[in-house]
Amino acid sequence: MTILPYLLAVWIFLVGLVGIVTSRNLIHLTVCVSICQSATYILLLAIGYKSHGTAPVFADIPTSRKVVDPVVQSLTLTDIVVAVAVSALLLALALKVFEAEGSLDPAEIAELKG
Amino acid sequence: MEPLQIVAMLYVALGALCVVLARDVVRQALVFSLYGFSLVVLFVVFQAPDVALSALVVSGIAYPLVLVGAIARCHGQRKGGGK
Amino acid sequence: MTTRVRLAIFSSGLVLVAALLVDGVSNLPPFGRYAGPYGDIVARLVEPQRHMANAVTAVVFDYRGFDTMGEELILFAAASAVALLLREMRDHDTSDLVEGIRSDALRGVGALAAIVTFVLALQVVAHGFITPGGGFQGGVVLSAAFALVFLTNEYRAYNRLASSSFAEPVEALGAGGYVFLGLLALALGFGFLENFLPFGVTGRLRSGGSAAIVNWSSALAVSGGFALIFSEYLQENVAVRHGRVGK
Numbered sequence: 001m002t003i004l005p006y007l008l009a010v011w012i013f014l015v016g017l018v019g020i021v022t023s024r025n026l027i028h029l030t031v032c033v034s035i036c037q038s039a040t041y042i043l044l045l046a047i048g049y050k051s052h053g054t055a056p057v058f059a060d061i062p063t064s065r066k067v068v069d070p071v072v073q074s075l076t077l078t079d080i081v082v083a084v085a086v087s088a089l090l091l092a093l094a095l096k097v098f099e100a101e102g103s104l105d106p107a108e109i110a111e112l113k114g
Numbered sequence: 115m116e117p118l119q120i121v122a123m124l125y126v127a128l129g130a131l132c133v134v135l136a137r138d139v140v141r142q143a144l145v146f147s148l149y150g151f152s153l154v155v156l157f158v159v160f161q162a163p164d165v166a167l168s169a170l171v172v173s174g175i176a177y178p179l180v181l182v183g184a185i186a187r188c189h190g191q192r193k194g195g196g197k
Numbered sequence: 198m199t200t201r202v203r204l205a206i207f208s209s210g211l212v213l214v215a216a217l218l219v220d221g222v223s224n225l226p227p228f229g230r231y232a233g234p235y236g237d238i239v240a241r242l243v244e245p246q247r248h249m250a251n252a253v254t255a256v257v258f259d260y261r262g263f264d265t266m267g268e269e270l271i272l273f274a275a276a277s278a279v280a281l282l283l284r285e286m287r288d289h290d291t292s293d294l295v296e297g298i299r300s301d302a303l304r305g306v307g308a309l310a311a312i313v314t315f316v317l318a319l320q321v322v323a324h325g326f327i328t329p330g331g332g333f334q335g336g337v338v339l340s341a342a343f344a345l346v347f348l349t350n351e352y353r354a355y356n357r358l359a360s361s362s363f364a365e366p367v368e369a370l371g372a373g374g375y376v377f378l379g380l381l382a383l384a385l386g387f388g389f390l391e392n393f394l395p396f397g398v399t400g401r402l403r404s405g406g407s408a409a410i411v412n413w414s415s416a417l418a419v420s421g422g423f424a425l426i427f428s429e430y431l432q433e434n435v436a437v438r439h440g441r442v443g444k
Binding site: 115162163164165166167168171172175176179180183184187 | 228426
């Protein structure tokens with residue numbers, strides 16, 4: 001079970017992918033895209049984890065203590081905040097589609113009809 | 115791998131499934147916020163307090179406001195059907 | 198192509214992608230045995246070299262400050278694009294809006310909560326190099342303080358505090374300030390975005406050097422961007438709520 005967190009990330013990504021394909025509402029679709037993004041956060045943090053390592057904040061522990069990797073944490077934390085702004089942009093696009101077509105259903109929008 | 119980490123991972127896996135299965139977008143906004151909180155617990159257990167703080171403020175403040183604002187603008191189009 | 202055919206094609210593709218991903222992650226190092234040297238080097242050097250207690254914030258704003266500048270510009274572009282898309286739908290005439298919130302208790306508690314959240318946000322940003330925190334987290338909490346004013350008070354109070362004529366300059370100041378600081382380091386003879394101020398003492402508020410200024414400018418950029426996004430979305434809500442759809 002040493003690859004369980006990685007399998008969790010793969011599971012969440014596939015669940016989000018299924019949600020995107022079977023979605024009938026553009027807002028629901030945007031949330032499923034965010035689910036796929038959260039899978040990457042879990043993958044990044046799982047790669048940097050060290051057994052019996054602690055948080056990489058040296059305020060009260062000596063520098064020689066074993067800590068988890070701080071670099072992947074920095075990538076993840078800026079990513080989480082920026083992803084919200086990108087989701088807001090996707091929702092603004094969905095609002096414009098609703099204004100133009102009157103419906104949020106991808107199946108009913110002429111340009112998106114598969 | 116500690117038992118606490120395994121439990122947190124199970125909650126996250128279940129939460130992701132619930133978010134996708136929630137077809138009414140208002141309900142999905144709430145479930146997504148709760149999924150964000152389960153992610154916070156997972157990040158704390160993975161020894162990443164900065165990431166947990168970031169996920170907490172984002173899924174507690176930013177995402178619900180933006181989602182509910184968008185839903186309110188598209189009044190009358192809440193339900194997204196299933197397969 | 199009907200839905201059923203589309204789903205059948207997707208299912209076969211999904212099985213292939215799932216097999217590929219599982220095969221890929223099974224070749225990663227086992228969970229808990231991080232192998233790479235970069236994280237260990239940074240964790241060993243961050244306190245003696247930079248006098249910063251929080252290694253993650255040191256990586257975000259000092260060691261990998263260039264990546265953070267790119268992320269901030271993504272945020273800036275996304276907030277500007279939201280404003281561009283939703284701006285023309287807004288109604289500028291707010292003089293005949295009916296006040297929706299009538300409870301004084303709600304207004305009072307909301308104002309108090311907004312003040313407390315504002316101070317909390319400043320604390321989270323300022324302690325970025327000592328405890329978990331920093332510009333990104335504190336910036337979102339700062340924008341939440343303004344959103345609290347909207348949710349518990351009337352629209353006019355929110356408009357006065359965080360209208361787009363106030364949020365946009367703050368955001369531009371933050372994003373531009375980041376780049377300006379990098380160029381300033383370049384002009385002074387250091388590398389771009391290099392930490393050129395004295396580092397201070399680990400564990401005090403005055404640690405961090407010029408990365409502390411970068412911390413504050415990114416907090417401004419993040420809070421301005423989110424305040425702009427919130428004001429675009431929540432204004433739509435208000436216009437609809439009072440029965441006039443801005444077209």
